[in-house]
Amino acid sequence: MGRNSKIIDKLAQCILVVMLLSLVACSGGSGGGNSPVGASGTAQALQVSGVVQFEDKEYGKYGFNGNTKYKPVRFAVVDLVDANNAIIDTTITDDAGGYQLAGYGVSPRVRVLAQTGSLAGAVIKIHNHSGSIYAVSHQLNEADEPVEIKIDAQSDVAGAFNMLDVFASSSEFVSQLTNAPMPDLNAYWQINSNSYGTYYCSSNYRGGSCPQGKGIYILGGRSDGGDSDHYDDDVLFHEFAHYIEGMVGAQDSPGGVHYLTENDQDLRLTWSEGLGGFFPAAVKSWMAENRPELLSISEDLPATYFVDTYGSTAGISIDMADPNRLFCPWGRDCYVYSSSEVAVVKILIGLMNEFGMQAIWDTYANYMAKGTVLPATLETFWDGWISQRAPGSEELTALQAVFNERKVFYQKDSFEMDNYLGVFRKLSVCDAQDWACEAETHYIYHSSTTGDKDLVPFDAVQGRNYFIETVDLSNGADTYIRILDQSGNLAFDISGRAMANDNRPGTEFCGRYDNPCRVHNDGEMLSSELSFNPANSGTYYVEVTSSSHRPAAAGRYGTYALQISE
Helix, strand or coil: CCCCCCCECCCCCCCCCECCCECCCCCCCCCCCCCECCCCCCCEEEEEEEEEEEEEEEEECCEEEEEEEEEECCCEEEEEECCCCCEEEEEECCCCCEEEEEEEECCCEEEEEEEECHHHCCCEEEECCCCCECEEEEECECCCCCCCEEECCCCCCHHHHHHHHHHHHHHHHHHCCCCCCCCCEEEEECCCCCCCCCEEECCCCCECCECCCCEEEECCCCCCCCECHHHCHHHHHHHHHHHHHHHHCCCCCCCCCCCCCCCCCCHHHHHHHHHHHHHHHHHHHHHHHHCHHHCCECCCCCCCEEEEEECCEEEEEEECCCCCHHHCHHHCCCCCCCCCHHHHHHHHHHHHHHHCHHHHHHHHHHHHCCCCCCCCCHHHHHHHHHHHHCCCHHHHHHHHHHHHCCCCCCCCCCCHHHHCCCCCCCCCCECCCCCCCCCEEEEECCCCCCCCCEEEEEEECCCCCEEEEEEEEECCCCEEEEEECCCCCECEECCCCECEECCCCCCCCCCCCCCCCCCCCCCCCCCCEEEECECCCEEEEEEEEECCCCCCCCCCCEEEEEEEEC
């Protein structure tokens, strides 16, 4: 079975399932002429103590760098088990991996489960694909004292204990922010398996891609040097964030294919994935300050780096606090707008640096899940921040600066007097051939339930045709336009057509990987247009609001540009 054998135990009442992992005690060993304790069949009085450790892999921006170190297996269940697999005594390892056991038994062994007790904040269990909890066992010999169990990185079970450690650190981090009880977390992983992928299942339903029901499913790593998520700490932190979404009750993402360089995604998806991308940076920043010895990153790697390896080499390596534009099309900054998951990550990192993690948690956990029926998006997070903190002018300015840096504008624009009828200024009508004529940029933003309404006056002459359109939509904007007369009534053109439009024709977009077809928040997708030939000359108003028929992918806010040409 290779240089190490292993045993995977379920709990005492379950069937002993696979292989044997034989671990040697660090002091005294377990070979030679030593006999198992109680081998004669007579129960022996037992006093057992020791330390459990696993070998961790260090990684940098290019992947695993070959450095390893042993870390304590913290808060794990340790059993003293007799020859009949009955539990004699049980305990939980302390923060240093230490344990003590006592009792009477025949041919006893120490069994360490890849399962935490409640000391970790949540009860965490690492299973194989059949649902059995991973464990390592050590047969006690007369010379064993203390019993120090080391799980090296080459053993087939080591990945389970790394996952246990990452999730325990994540649970500790969350426990610093809230006293709310954390539900049990089950993770499913099997070495050399490329089944399932890596993702979080929020449903208790067993079947399909969630064969064991709710939990984190982790790609095991193929023998051909493929994915190795059992040691990819950032991927594990990311999936723990999705578990937290389920815990809090603010989990609205539709899922689907998404890429880091896209900035036209469903706002619910980008919030969820952005939160997942932010969580590793938040946990590692906390660990760097409070528990640096538990970090797995090289000294030169900022906590904000997200690294996902394929084999030993980084497949994804990006500093979420300063994403590299080289990966963007034409080298432009593509990590912008609320419809970009990386922009959401960068905004959350900026808020953490400016206001602290507690402010982020309180807004997320206390507002987004309980204080509103709105979907979990960056917009709703903003609303919660404003509602719960009622920021003064100084905080509001700092808050807007963090959002504005990623081109997210939840604020009044420079034309906000246009909420009402009145000729404060008029929008110039462009010559259709004049490519230098610029559109006028507006923000759809309101801090109340009444909604924002932009009323832009322009002069029109009877018999001429005017083309009115919204362009360059971003941040999930979905515009609805009407033309009003000077009294604020809906205008009709010379042929009697009502002048109102929601979505311009032909803007539905289906990507090749999308199933079913989904809406992308690009510059044109949810834009509006009207062709207006006025029955009478005079001043008219273009009224622009957020569409009441907007898809769930879009938002209540957003940015657009208005242009009129003839």
